[in-house]
Amino acid sequence: MANHHVNPVASQDTETLVKRLAGPSTGKAGLAKDQTETNRIIAEASKGSKFYENEKKKDKDLTGRIEKILKQRDDVLRGVDIKTVEQSADRLIAELESYRDLSQIIVHVDMDAFYANVELLDNSDLEGKPFGVGHGVLTTASYEARKYGVRSGMPGFIAKKLCADLVFVKNHFSRYMEMSKVVMSVFKRYDPNLLAAGCDEAYLNITTYCESHGLTAAECVQEMRRIAFQETKLSASAGIAPTKMLAKICSDKNKPNGQFELPSNKESILSFLHDLSIRKIPGIGRVNERLLESIGIQTCGDIFIHRATIFLMEKQFGRQYLFRTYLGITSNVVEPMARGGRKSIGAERTFSSLSDKGKIFNKLDEIAVELEKDMEENGWAGRTVTLKFKLDTYQVFTRAKSFDRWISRKEDLYTTGKELILPEFPLTIRLIGLRVTKLKDLRAPSEPTNGIKRFFEPLQSGQPRKKAKLEQGETDMNFIGYDTALDDDLEDVMPGFHENDENDHHLDQEIVETLVPETNLIARQCATIPRPPAPTPSIHSSLMKVDAKQHLASSSISGPSSSRTIKPHSLSDTARPTMSPAGDPGQILKTGVETHACPICGKTLRTDNQGINSHIDFCLSRGAIREARDEARTAKKATFSGFKLTDKGKEKGRK
DNA sequence: GGGTGACTCCTGG
DNA sequence: TTCCACCAGGAGTCACCC
Ligand SMILES: Cc1cn([C@H]2C[C@H](O)[C@@H](COP(=O)(O)OP(=O)(O)OP(=O)(O)O)O2)c(=O)[nH]c1=O
Ligand SMILES: [Mg+2]
Numbered sequence: 001m002a003n004h005h006v007n008p009v010a011s012q013d014t015e016t017l018v019k020r021l022a023g024p025s026t027g028k029a030g031l032a033k034d035q036t037e038t039n040r041i042i043a044e045a046s047k048g049s050k051f052y053e054n055e056k057k058k059d060k061d062l063t064g065r066i067e068k069i070l071k072q073r074d075d076v077l078r079g080v081d082i083k084t085v086e087q088s089a090d091r092l093i094a095e096l097e098s099y100r101d102l103s104q105i106i107v108h109v110d111m112d113a114f115y116a117n118v119e120l121l122d123n124s125d126l127e128g129k130p131f132g133v134g135h136g137v138l139t140t141a142s143y144e145a146r147k148y149g150v151r152s153g154m155p156g157f158i159a160k161k162l163c164a165d166l167v168f169v170k171n172h173f174s175r176y177m178e179m180s181k182v183v184m185s186v187f188k189r190y191d192p193n194l195l196a197a198g199c200d201e202a203y204l205n206i207t208t209y210c211e212s213h214g215l216t217a218a219e220c221v222q223e224m225r226r227i228a229f230q231e232t233k234l235s236a237s238a239g240i241a242p243t244k245m246l247a248k249i250c251s252d253k254n255k256p257n258g259q260f261e262l263p264s265n266k267e268s269i270l271s272f273l274h275d276l277s278i279r280k281i282p283g284i285g286r287v288n289e290r291l292l293e294s295i296g297i298q299t300c301g302d303i304f305i306h307r308a309t310i311f312l313m314e315k316q317f318g319r320q321y322l323f324r325t326y327l328g329i330t331s332n333v334v335e336p337m338a339r340g341g342r343k344s345i346g347a348e349r350t351f352s353s354l355s356d357k358g359k360i361f362n363k364l365d366e367i368a369v370e371l372e373k374d375m376e377e378n379g380w381a382g383r384t385v386t387l388k389f390k391l392d393t394y395q396v397f398t399r400a401k402s403f404d405r406w407i408s409r410k411e412d413l414y415t416t417g418k419e420l421i422l423p424e425f426p427l428t429i430r431l432i433g434l435r436v437t438k439l440k441d442l443r444a445p446s447e448p449t450n451g452i453k454r455f456f457e458p459l460q461s462g463q464p465r466k467k468a469k470l471e472q473g474e475t476d477m478n479f480i481g482y483d484t485a486l487d488d489d490l491e492d493v494m495p496g497f498h499e500n501d502e503n504d505h506h507l508d509q510e511i512v513e514t515l516v517p518e519t520n521l522i523a524r525q526c527a528t529i530p531r532p533p534a535p536t537p538s539i540h541s542s543l544m545k546v547d548a549k550q551h552l553a554s555s556s557i558s559g560p561s562s563s564r565t566i567k568p569h570s571l572s573d574t575a576r577p578t579m580s581p582a583g584d585p586g587q588i589l590k591t592g593v594e595t596h597a598c599p600i601c602g603k604t605l606r607t608d609n610q611g612i613n614s615h616i617d618f619c620l621s622r623g624a625i626r627e628a629r630d631e632a633r634t635a636k637k638a639t640f641s642g643f644k645l646t647d648k649g650k651e652k653g654r655k
Numbered sequence: 656g657g658g659t660g661a662c663t664c665c666t667g668g
Numbered sequence: 669t670t671c672c673a674c675c676a677g678g679a680g681t682c683a684c685c686c
Pocket of ligand 1: 025110111112113114115116138139140141152153200255256668
């Protein structure tokens with residue numbers, strides 16, 4: 001040991017691993033007194049567990065992945081004139097700048113410690129005490145508990161270590177839904193067209209409300225929060241800004257029970273973003289944070305510094321996504337999701353590890369019963385059944401089967417699940433789940449958006465493939481075309497550059513199709529809803545439409561006539577309030593891909609390196625003989641340590 | 656070549 | 669007492685089909 005650290009854990013674990021173990025929702029509001037001490041306790045408590053080993057492996061895989069990225073970066077940067085590339089990037093950025101729209105007042109409201117504060121309503125004994133909601137893993141924690149570093153998603157036993165006096169409270173999901181409805185109904189008074197982005201948060205466009213009531217944005221939001229509190233005794237925090245993304249970031253600034261307004265001008269926005277950690281950007285999670293960090297990007301301001309690298313590595317990093325993030329030019333459209341709502345419905349359960357076939361089938365049976373009930377109660381059927389299982393090593397796998405008929409009965413679910421897991425034995429699992437996709441809305445026939453569905457029974461879900469295809473290679477909000485002169489300029493540095501050109505002018509139509517496959521009805525309705533005028537109407541609408549779909553995508557809201565923001569049925573306390581998360585800009589990192597045969601089972605593996613490695617690990621973990629193991633290890637090393645780029649998409653694009 | 660199914664990864668509440 | 673949940677969506681890749 002060359003170095004003597006103050007802290008024995010930190011000297012053994014890498015920094016990244018310690019951070020990883022601290023969980024996904026660190027850096028959140030409710031500051032712990034000492035983050036490194038907290039992390040130390042967490043790492044200490046985790047040490048040696050299977051969970052810990054799995055996290056360690058994931059951390060290692062990611063580190064390997066980063067090495068490849070860096071290698072690619074060096075290749076791409078070799079011999080090019082940085083200044084020239086930067087000029088190209090600058091032109092793209094200038095082009096994007098022209099789309100800035102500061103005309104709207106967008107608000108993001110988010111309830112404070114939602115589940116915890118609802119629990120507080122019903123149990124005043126908890127007042128002032130540090131407590132966590134949930135057993136096993138916490139869904140959230142009271143602000144008193146957060147002072148000790150207790151967080152959402154944290155296992156109870158670690159939380160207890162951080163705070164010895166911690167009290168545990170059970171979840172009451174139906175109660176949360178109930179309060180969610182009340183709160184949303186208050187918000188709706190300020191924008192009837194609001195976008196519910198979860199059971200405790202919503203986006204609003206208050207431009208017209210402020211105008212017609214002669215209020216400033218801050219006054220309006222202050223009043224809204226006051227009334228919400230009056231009617232529910234629950235506090236909320238809010239952000240005010242010209243776009244949804246900025247508003248969301250702002251709503252965290254003065255949490256709890258506060259609000260923050262970002263002045264609506266370019267200078268304020270740029271300086272606000274300049275020192276902001278990239279991790280605060282919705283869509284950039286733990287992995288992308290590390291990926292970006294590896295090329296020197298930690299704050300939004302760093303995006304500009306490294307614009308040349310980003311510009312040349314479109315395949316790895318979403319260029320327009322990052323540049324637009326840097327500029328703060330993102331969607332400002334707030335409208336309820338068009339009908340199309342749910343994409344999947346499922347159930348899964350964790351238990352103490354099981355190997356016995358009969359016992360596992362019993363668990364599967366319970367899941368099937370539960371899922372059937374849920375589907376029945378909410379009126380769904382589907383064509384694809386996906387089995388999910390987690391080994392006692394914490395590796396997760398899925399197996400799927402599709403039908404040409406609608407599945408909803410328990411018996412079908414169970415038999416399919418059984419059929420899917422049977423070839424996997426022997427194995428030891430700690431979780432099993434079923435999920436049904438390609439949904440059909442059994443309650444749809446009466447709804448206006450359903451159109452011809454009634455006669456042809458097409459798939460309920462839209463055509464995500466088409467959408468993906470359309471925007472592929474542009475990653476996120478990158479449908480904005482730049483002029484062709486720029487393209488030509490880039491052609492020599494950036495082959496395969498044109499892949500989306502021919503699509504650009506079809507965009508508007510494509511989007512309408514995506515939103516409402518059958519009739520167009522909702523799209524038309526949305527289009528005619530009077531909204532404050534935007535400076536560049538055509539661009540505004542196309543920009544925002546795409547954005548609404550992908551930057552802030554989907555929630556289970558129905559069309560204008562019915563308002564199904566919330567599950568309409570009484571919810572048992574075991575069922576969670578589900579509303580699709582909004583704010584997913586998609587994957588930023590794209591992976592190079594190879595195919596290979598598994599050295600153990602011989603099966604052709606068609607996936608990326610991680611998939612291959614995990615498959616091999618899987619084969620190993622289910623009891624392959626020692627010889628095979630060694631062989632596999634060496635084969636694995638030989639085959640996958642070098643990064644062969646067989647980018648099919650690129651070849652296609654060039655043809 | 657485009658559509659589809661199976662699978663994995665990433666993110667967020 | 670709780671020993672790392674459960675729900676959901678987007679995206680990307682492969683093989684396979686026509
Ligand atoms: C983050 C997270 C939230 N939830 C639930 C519980 C939360 O109360 C609810 C809302 O999520 P959040 O709004 O992320 O968290 P919060 O409202 O508890 O705290 P705050 O907004 O003040 O930071 O969603 C989970 O079940 N699992 C999770 O991992
Ligand atoms: Mg909240």
